[in-house]
Amino acid sequence: MTEEVLRPRVRFLSQQAVEQIIEESFELLEKVGLFIENEEALKLLADAGQKIDRAKNRVFIERGLVEKCLKTCPPEIRLYDLEGSREYLVGRDEVHFDPGSAAIKILDSTTLKEREAGTSDLVTLYQLVETLENLDFQSTALVSADVPKEMADIYRLYLGLLFSRKPFVTGIFRVESLKPMLDLLVAARGGEKALAEKPLAIFDACPSPPLKWSRLTAQSLIDCSRLGVPSELIPMGLTGATSPVTLAGTLVQQLAESFGGLVICQLARPGAPVIFGGSPAGFDMRKGTTPMGAPETMMIDCAFAQVAKHLNLPTHAYMGLSDSKLVDAQAGLETAMGATLAALAGINVVSGAGMLNFESTQSLEKLVIDNDICGQALRLVRGIALREKPLAVHLFSELGQDFNFLVLPHTRKWYRQEHYFSSVLDRDVYDTWTALGRLDIFQRAGKEIARRLSLYQRPELCREKAGELRKIMKAYAASCGLDRLPEVPGLKE
Amino acid sequence: MKPEPNSHLQALSQAIVQGLVDEAGPLAEKALDAGLKPLQVIEQACVPAIEEVGRLWEAGDYFLPELIAGAEAMKAAMTVLQEALKSSGQSLKSAGRVVIGTVEGDIHDIGKNMVASMLRASGFEVIDLGADVKVERFVETAEREKADIIALSALLTTTMLNQKRVVELLVSRGLKDRFKVMVGGAPVTEKFAREIGADGYGESAVQAVSVARNLLSGRGGKHD
Numbered sequence: 178m179t180e181e182v183l184r185p186r187v188r189f190l191s192q193q194a195v196e197q198i199i200e201e202s203f204e205l206l207e208k209v210g211l212f213i214e215n216e217e218a219l220k221l222l223a224d225a226g227q228k229i230d231r232a233k234n235r236v237f238i239e240r241g242l243v244e245k246c247l248k249t250c251p252p253e254i255r256l257y258d259l260e261g262s263r264e265y266l267v268g269r270d271e272v273h274f275d276p277g278s279a280a281i282k283i284l285d286s287t288t289l290k291e292r293e294a295g296t297s298d299l300v301t302l303y304q305l306v307e308t309l310e311n312l313d314f315q316s317t318a319l320v321s322a323d324v325p326k327e328m329a330d331i332y333r334l335y336l337g338l339l340f341s342r343k344p345f346v347t348g349i350f351r352v353e354s355l356k357p358m359l360d361l362l363v364a365a366r367g368g369e370k371a372l373a374e375k376p377l378a379i380f381d382a383c384p385s386p387p388l389k390w391s392r393l394t395a396q397s398l399i400d401c402s403r404l405g406v407p408s409e410l411i412p413m414g415l416t417g418a419t420s421p422v423t424l425a426g427t428l429v430q431q432l433a434e435s436f437g438g439l440v441i442c443q444l445a446r447p448g449a450p451v452i453f454g455g456s457p458a459g460f461d462m463r464k465g466t467t468p469m470g471a472p473e474t475m476m477i478d479c480a481f482a483q484v485a486k487h488l489n490l491p492t493h494a495y496m497g498l499s500d501s502k503l504v505d506a507q508a509g510l511e512t513a514m515g516a517t518l519a520a521l522a523g524i525n526v527v528s529g530a531g532m533l534n535f536e537s538t539q540s541l542e543k544l545v546i547d548n549d550i551c552g553q554a555l556r557l558v559r560g561i562a563l564r565e566k567p568l569a570v571h572l573f574s575e576l577g578q579d580f581n582f583l584v585l586p587h588t589r590k591w592y593r594q595e596h597y598f599s600s601v602l603d604r605d606v607y608d609t610w611t612a613l614g615r616l617d618i619f620q621r622a623g624k625e626i627a628r629r630l631s632l633y634q635r636p637e638l639c640r641e642k643a644g645e646l647r648k649i650m651k652a653y654a655a656s657c658g659l660d661r662l663p664e665v666p667g668l669k670e
Numbered sequence: 671m672k673p674e675p676n677s678h679l680q681a682l683s684q685a686i687v688q689g690l691v692d693e694a695g696p697l698a699e700k701a702l703d704a705g706l707k708p709l710q711v712i713e714q715a716c717v718p719a720i721e722e723v724g725r726l727w728e729a730g731d732y733f734l735p736e737l738i739a740g741a742e743a744m745k746a747a748m749t750v751l752q753e754a755l756k757s758s759g760q761s762l763k764s765a766g767r768v769v770i771g772t773v774e775g776d777i778h779d780i781g782k783n784m785v786a787s788m789l790r791a792s793g794f795e796v797i798d799l800g801a802d803v804k805v806e807r808f809v810e811t812a813e814r815e816k817a818d819i820i821a822l823s824a825l826l827t828t829t830m831l832n833q834k835r836v837v838e839l840l841v842s843r844g845l846k847d848r849f850k851v852m853v854g855g856a857p858v859t860e861k862f863a864r865e866i867g868a869d870g871y872g873e874s875a876v877q878a879v880s881v882a883r884n885l886l887s888g889r890g891g892k893h894d
Contacts, residue, residue: 281827326828385777417735418780462733465781465874466856537827 182560184270187521189480195487198425202432203240210237211388211437215395221444236437243436246443252489254407254450256314256344257375259365259638265313265344267379267407267452268491270523272558274516274551275314275346276306277498277532278381280539283319286623289503291538293322296663299333301630302531303340305541308629311551312530312544314379316346319539327657330354331361334378335650338365339643339665342636346409346528348381352393355400357653362406364645373405379452379526383411384434386419395441402442402449409452409493409526410438415460415467416477424459424477431455431481439490452526453485454493456536467535470500470511479522491525497547497554498529498536504543504619508533512543513550520554527551542622545629549599556597564591601625635667643668678704679715682747686719687726689739691746698750708754712762716751720744720791724876737875738784744791764795766886769812770821771799772855773832778825781855784875785821792879805835812849818886821878822868824855833858834866841867850885854878 190198210228213219213236223229228237253268265273282291283298299319306315317333324332330350337345338361349355366372380401382394390398401408412434414420420427435453442449459473460466468474478494485492497516501507512529519527530551531544565571565587572587582588601621603610610616616624647662654662678701685694701711723740726732732740755762768789772782779801790796797815799807812820820840824830833853840846852870853863863871870885872878 391777415780462735463730465734465784 182562184523184560185521185558186270186523187479187518188483189476190483194425195484198428198432198484199488201429202436203243205388205429205433206238206243206436207240208237209388210235211390211433212236213390213395213437213441214392215390215399217399218390218395218441221399221441225440225444238437238440242440246436246440247488247490249443249447250439250451250490251448252491254376254452254491256379256407257377258344259338259342259377259636261366261371261375267525269525270558271525272520272523272527272555273313273525274497274527274530274547274555275312275316276302276318276539276544277495277529277536278316278318278346279320279348280318280532280537281320282534282538284504284533284538284540284543286542286626291502291534294319294539295323296321296336297666299336300340300666302539302541302544303337304630304633305544305626307341307343308633309530309544309548311548311555313343314346314526315341315343316528317348318531321663323663324654325657325659327351328354328654328659331358331650331653334358334361335646336665338362338646339639339668340635341639344376345378346381346526347378348383349393349397352396354653355397357649359400359404359406360649361646363404364649365642369404376405376407376450379407379409381409381411381454382438383413383456384438386412386414386434387430388434388437390434390437390441398438398441399445402445402451405446405450407450407452408438408442409454410435411454411456411493411495413456413458414477415458416473417462418460420457422460424473424480427457427477428480428484431457431477432484435485450491452491452493453481453488454495454526455481456495457481466500468500469495469498469529469532469535470507470515472514475515475518478524479518482522482524486523492523493526493528494519494522494524495528495536496524497527497551498532499543500533500535502534502538504533504540504546504622508543509546509550509618512547513553516547516550516554517557520551520558523558541626542619545622545625546601546618549602552597552599562595564595675701675704675706678706679711682711682715683719683722686716686740686743686747687722689723689736689743691739691742694743695746695750698747702750702754708751708758709760709762712748712751716744716747717793723791724788724879727874727876734784738787741787741791745787748791762793765793766818766882767795767797767815768819768821768882769797769799769808769815769817770823771803771808772801772823772825773829773836774802774804775832776824776826776829777801778855779823781825781875782821782823785823785854785872785878788875788879789821789882792883794879794882805832805839808836809839809843809845813845817849819850819852819882821882822851822853824853824858827857830855830857830862833868837867852878852881852885 256265283294331354382397412431414427420430457477458467459471482492496519499508499511530547682697822833850869853868870881872881
């Protein structure tokens, strides 16, 4: 009886606008071209007959090639958890939330100031996210300051794989890290072929606005594609600063940059999985900052997903995060608006939970609160189901004189499916709330973190793979001048 | 009726304040045609105008596009006026020479570009090295160009440490006293600037101008 359920949906573009944006981005690729600083990518494009201005590393990409690549790009991707048992569809209107990634600071729970994060912070975050039921994926959300910068990208994935069952959204900071990071994933999955069949991680790759793919990011696209690891393209135009000031103009540039990434992936290996994502921002002309919580930012994200869906591609966006420096009303407002819109837009991978301060600070308390925000957003898009036929009339004949709905089997049968139950939102009566210590949401989140961490259980497979992962990590750490890895809390190695 | 000299100054000044990039140059020419001296135009129209742009920015009335347009209009007028000065055998007293760039590993140049524009508009000679500039290049360029100031921009907390490396290189080559170092960028704070031994820190492009002026004010006579 679910065929009549309407999935609520938000759209920001008319069909004509979608087509015009696509049309103009083709024109941009043909006339202005892309700057590609990667020899291997340039060779792939030259072999595909594209015109290249060698002096400027500029490639003029023909519409026909993009169209051909669109045909080989899979419309949906399946990720699998560490055990390979749970499958996550990335495509259609499926929505998966994950923590906003690569924060360089963590908001300290006690001092309420941001500080650098270390190994133990990363471990705590990964364990907590494992328990957050509305975040389907992990992301390498924090950068650990207790290892050399050269290994910061791989180290966060290494720690993540030691503690997580959920699939990862990750990425590289340096070209050199790509191979060992892929090695970690191959080891965790038990072979290259197994990893290609059941991807465990998505790799983010950000073009540099406007219209450039750097050596690093293009290499990530090529190597991931060859291994069958999905690439998530993250253009990040800033309206009026690194992209046109109009939202529609930024969409044209974002699409042209994404087409460039798509072509590189498909030339590296036809059929390579690609996700059309982004982290654009409505640039703040007063402060010179990049607000992720601005409505314009969210409008670009939703509209871009609409264009990508029109092209039959999986989608992503950085939404459901805040620019606030504390877990306060602004944090709730911006996160809820973003997560809700992302869900309504049917964006497949939504990165942002836990994040504050323009994608630079993670907060454990905010992660717990955002888990509820994401849960509510997911509830919205499940829509209003028509559970039984008739919907209600038959119930009234079962009810006695007192109309006691609570006793109906119908109530017990459906209430958990019909209603979302939050873990930290306050729904107590005033006296109970007072008796519980008059806690605000931040304080309740603190308690909830402790409760959840006490429930965390390390997957057996993490234990089994630890030795192999550690070997790869140690070898790379040594090449970065680090002889001893920091001690990992709770692990006896 | 021919407009009064004052009205020429006023029109040019307004064009700069309003950021009318295409009009500022021709208006400067008109002022010269009306018999005004280049230095007089600079001192009585251009300088007060760019100061007004800065004031409107600090007051929150102007946003970045107006600030940049003001600086660009100023540049257009100054190009005309400096040409006129040169042909009359004079030259403008430079407010100072600045080597500016975004440090190694960092490709973000929006903030750096704004500072460069404002410094240029305020009479500084600016040598812009762009983004992702190696530590050595800052120092070598400053030596070669006989700069007064090295201005370092960084957006990332991971790259702001390269601002420190520039200061360290200056110290190790015994050049720390020859150049003033100013730093800026989103993650940079006054405290960080002090810690790494920089001489100045500006929170915004407008502040950067007064910081640069203050840094050089102690060196009276050098540019005369």
